[in-house]
Amino acid sequence: MIEPKLLKGFRDFLPDAEITKKNLEEKIEAVFRSMGFVPIDTPALEYAEVLFGKGGGETDKQGYRFEDSGGRAVALRFDLTVPFARFVALHLPELPMPFKRYHIAKVWRGENTQRGRYREFTQCDFDIIGTESAAADFEILLTMHKALSAIAGGGVTIRVNHRGLFNRFLTRIGAREQSVEVLRVVDKRAKIGEVETGKLLAALLDEKRAAQVLEYTCAGGDSASWDETLDKITALSGGDCEESRRLRDLRSFMQEIGIAGAFVLDPSIARGLDYYTGVVFESFLDALPGIGSVCSGGRYDDLAGLYCKQRLSGVGASVGLDRLIAALEATGTPGTSGSYAKVAVVCVEAEDAGRNQVLAEKIRAAGIACEVFLEPAKRTAQYQAAEKKGIPFVVIKEETGSLTLRDLAKRENRTGLTVDGAIAALIN
Amino acid sequence: MIEPKLLKGFRDFLPDAEITKKNLEEKIEAVFRSMGFVPIDTPALEYAEVLFGKGGGETDKQGYRFEDSGGRAVALRFDLTVPFARFVALHLPELPMPFKRYHIAKVWRGENTQRGRYREFTQCDFDIIGTESAAADFEILLTMHKALSAIAGGGVTIRVNHRGLFNRFLTRIGAREQSVEVLRVVDKRAKIGEVETGKLLAALLDEKRAAQVLEYTCAGGDSASWDETLDKITALSGGDCEESRRLRDLRSFMQEIGIAGAFVLDPSIARGLDYYTGVVFESFLDALPGIGSVCSGGRYDDLAGLYCKQRLSGVGASVGLDRLIAALEATGTPGTSGSYAKVAVVCVEAEDAGRNQVLAEKIRAAGIACEVFLEPAKRTAQYQAAEKKGIPFVVIKEETGSLTLRDLAKRENRTGLTVDGAIAALIN
Numbered sequence: 001m002i003e004p005k006l007l008k009g010f011r012d013f014l015p016d017a018e019i020t021k022k023n024l025e026e027k028i029e030a031v032f033r034s035m036g037f038v039p040i041d042t043p044a045l046e047y048a049e050v051l052f053g054k055g056g057g058e059t060d061k062q063g064y065r066f067e068d069s070g071g072r073a074v075a076l077r078f079d080l081t082v083p084f085a086r087f088v089a090l091h092l093p094e095l096p097m098p099f100k101r102y103h104i105a106k107v108w109r110g111e112n113t114q115r116g117r118y119r120e121f122t123q124c125d126f127d128i129i130g131t132e133s134a135a136a137d138f139e140i141l142l143t144m145h146k147a148l149s150a151i152a153g154g155g156v157t158i159r160v161n162h163r164g165l166f167n168r169f170l171t172r173i174g175a176r177e178q179s180v181e182v183l184r185v186v187d188k189r190a191k192i193g194e195v196e197t198g199k200l201l202a203a204l205l206d207e208k209r210a211a212q213v214l215e216y217t218c219a220g221g222d223s224a225s226w227d228e229t230l231d232k233i234t235a236l237s238g239g240d241c242e243e244s245r246r247l248r249d250l251r252s253f254m255q256e257i258g259i260a261g262a263f264v265l266d267p268s269i270a271r272g273l274d275y276y277t278g279v280v281f282e283s284f285l286d287a288l289p290g291i292g293s294v295c296s297g298g299r300y301d302d303l304a305g306l307y308c309k310q311r312l313s314g315v316g317a318s319v320g321l322d323r324l325i326a327a328l329e330a331t332g333t334p335g336t337s338g339s340y341a342k343v344a345v346v347c348v349e350a351e352d353a354g355r356n357q358v359l360a361e362k363i364r365a366a367g368i369a370c371e372v373f374l375e376p377a378k379r380t381a382q383y384q385a386a387e388k389k390g391i392p393f394v395v396i397k398e399e400t401g402s403l404t405l406r407d408l409a410k411r412e413n414r415t416g417l418t419v420d421g422a423i424a425a426l427i428n
Numbered sequence: 429m430i431e432p433k434l435l436k437g438f439r440d441f442l443p444d445a446e447i448t449k450k451n452l453e454e455k456i457e458a459v460f461r462s463m464g465f466v467p468i469d470t471p472a473l474e475y476a477e478v479l480f481g482k483g484g485g486e487t488d489k490q491g492y493r494f495e496d497s498g499g500r501a502v503a504l505r506f507d508l509t510v511p512f513a514r515f516v517a518l519h520l521p522e523l524p525m526p527f528k529r530y531h532i533a534k535v536w537r538g539e540n541t542q543r544g545r546y547r548e549f550t551q552c553d554f555d556i557i558g559t560e561s562a563a564a565d566f567e568i569l570l571t572m573h574k575a576l577s578a579i580a581g582g583g584v585t586i587r588v589n590h591r592g593l594f595n596r597f598l599t600r601i602g603a604r605e606q607s608v609e610v611l612r613v614v615d616k617r618a619k620i621g622e623v624e625t626g627k628l629l630a631a632l633l634d635e636k637r638a639a640q641v642l643e644y645t646c647a648g649g650d651s652a653s654w655d656e657t658l659d660k661i662t663a664l665s666g667g668d669c670e671e672s673r674r675l676r677d678l679r680s681f682m683q684e685i686g687i688a689g690a691f692v693l694d695p696s697i698a699r700g701l702d703y704y705t706g707v708v709f710e711s712f713l714d715a716l717p718g719i720g721s722v723c724s725g726g727r728y729d730d731l732a733g734l735y736c737k738q739r740l741s742g743v744g745a746s747v748g749l750d751r752l753i754a755a756l757e758a759t760g761t762p763g764t765s766g767s768y769a770k771v772a773v774v775c776v777e778a779e780d781a782g783r784n785q786v787l788a789e790k791i792r793a794a795g796i797a798c799e800v801f802l803e804p805a806k807r808t809a810q811y812q813a814a815e816k817k818g819i820p821f822v823v824i825k826e827e828t829g830s831l832t833l834r835d836l837a838k839r840e841n842r843t844g845l846t847v848d849g850a851i852a853a854l855i856n
Contacts, residue, residue, distance in 0.1 A: 012471070033797050039443060042441075120473065257785055257786050307430055361685060364463075
């Protein structure tokens, strides 16, 4: 006998968890589709060199790399961004530009599991490449707003910043060369606080410029309006410019469509990754501020430089699905039932179970998912089985031929129904 | 620069191929859900011993096995049956019995790619475990019929046999001990023909018994009715028994629900795998008989014996999704458009693109997926771009404020529309 154990950092999804995940993915996907994003898929396994380049780095150590039976150095993908860059480089002539894709798929990282992280998890990326237009930046922001509103059923706050404007400011104060290090410190502000951030900045630059960076990154704050904050950081970075105009355009698009209230211009948003060059954004659920950003991204100007000569700029974001699921489970948001079925047909006699499919098919034809219980048992036992599965109703075919519909939560029976009557009751 | 190449036997899914795959999966999944099947998911990576056992075998050589950075012998799953057995053994107390699950996921096999096989492909399995009832066998057959009808949009033929009845027959003619070898030969009949099958059987048994096996497996044929064939094979295996009664029950369920015409009792269906013990079945699309069985399965009486003491019987089937996709693509079945969007908003001036989301959101609110073109170009160029993406309509906001809706296939414009007018026209 072999012990049926799982690898550390890997997990099974039982029906209720898998249905929760699918519900979430389907809501997000419906938004993508309604906006004209198209899905792609890439292999889980690629050449190690394609995924990791020729060098090392932290992701390298975390990667699942091995030699296949043909002696090739291969690896499991650790994100969806690198495969997307490779995909675009390989299929460039076939892709209509601007190209808008989404990709929801598993990725693998041999990370330390002690922090509650999994080694297999789902990523959900969406990007628009091949255009530098503000309309593309806005479309990503609008998509984030729609997707997160659909999921969370509550308020969403999306914090926006512009890397380019911040760099302009850094140039002005003579700190452009330290921009990567400065960004890294600024990125920690929410965690370590303003005082500690100031100390780190002073060590990196000097007291005066540290104070200037703090002034910039703390400009506005949550109580300030987008326009006030924009005026301040525009002035601090040397006056009106292309970057400040983009932030003004985005604001006007938000206002015209009526979602401006969900957006905050936040000069402290840095996003750790080096490759962002334009707008960057993070988003938070008002009901769950503690879980951090659930969807982040930004604009970059060279997606696929590792694989092709064409410079491809774009803008995109990634939804932290696993984090969202964990958070929604913690708050008990509905939609976590263990079944899609709305009603089950009770099995009174063993020989009825096959025949009950005739009744079930009539119910299904009305668009109602219907399970047929396959083995005879006491009615009460079958009620319990349905409740345990998360099926809210059962229907019983009585000896007289009429139907009884039971609402399991209310413990109420409606008797003497026809098939159409039962369907009508289920629809209401 | 790194060459953006793929591993042999692996492939990208571009939007049209990915949409085709998703359409297919969603149709099948809708059937599963309507019947009360629930989804599960398991890790792509498991302990090699869990997936391959302690021994070798053909799948073993084809497996992607390696050592992870912690020194564990791990492997990518090569099917969904073995992980399901492991899953059931691990979670038995939590699963409501009978347990009805579906699982659609990628699997990996380092197979010879010369036969046009891929090393990464999607499997789609559904099973009912924890019941021996005929109603469960019937539910799997009904699900197959519904799923394949939903996909193929044409006739479906499902061929059914009973392993137990065949074994009874083999016992009667004194060939029970050779049953595995006999099944293996019988399984080839469709490929090698009756004469060749007879020769192989004679070599295995003797002339007389070879003729008897041929008589059994050729009983009926496509022109015979289920009942005629059943009478013959029942007589050949020694008369009425539990197995023949089950085939009779299944027939009566099919008749009552009105799908009996799609089923053939075919004593030549063997299914290679050793572990089936009851009904077995294969299914064929009438429009595409050449591609072979697109959904196969059967009843087994010990799913998880490798991992736990409980004997779990069940019945299930697997849809050959990749084969189906290849076949449907060859016949040009609709639903292979490169976009979900039904209409695109043309971009007349660059600064309109962001604002056009206001119009697009009104169209989307009516349930119509709508793309916004993000960069200005000549109208004709944008018409072509929409057509290339498979978007059938475009809408243009004229300077006057009224809308023009263009049907790209018909090359017809409707002018002077309001937003509601354009939506109404798109719905029709």
